[in-house]
Amino acid sequence: MSASERVDSGVPLPRMAGVRAVAPLTLLVSWVEGTRAGRTDMVDLAPVIETLKIFRPLRKNEALFATARLGEDGDTVVWAGDNLEMHAETVESLAEQAMSPQDFVAFLKRNRLTQEAAATILGYSRRQIGYFTTTGPIPRVVSLACKGYEAEQARQRITDTVRM
Secondary structure (H helix, E strand, O other), X not given: OOOOOOOOOXXXXXEXXXXXXXXXXXXXXXXXXXXXXXXXXEEEOHHHHOOOHHHHHHOXXXXXXXXXXXXXXXXXXXXXXXXXXXXXXXXXXXXXXXXXXXXXXXXXXXXXXXXXXXXXXXXXXXXXXXXXXXXXXXXXXXXHHHHHHHHHHHHHHHHHHHHO
């Protein structure tokens, strides 16, 4: 294969249609291509911004963070300043770790969980679970716990099937 040949993995790369800063380290992102195409997500970028040294200028600088705009072709978010950009794949990864109230309600239905059962499993009060189903925001740790719960349930179903 020559250096100029392209290999298509079949997985569409993410591309954003719009971004807007809505809170400290949080963007409202509209997707036009990729696995989230057609969706609009509130994406908390804190896990990346607070970790990587290159994003240090964005920490505790709401005015600079508010300069977020789409890069060329919608494959990056760029900020005013020197080389401050984040690729759409990174933003998409963070979006996939997040959960909207609608996503949380779908999680409850898929797993046939009452709000009381979810409160017990996740270690939150029934009242807080009710808040997650209507208003949000849903903490990243809860979203990841829900994904882990579903993965464990799927693993258990496979194990039970193999034992039969």
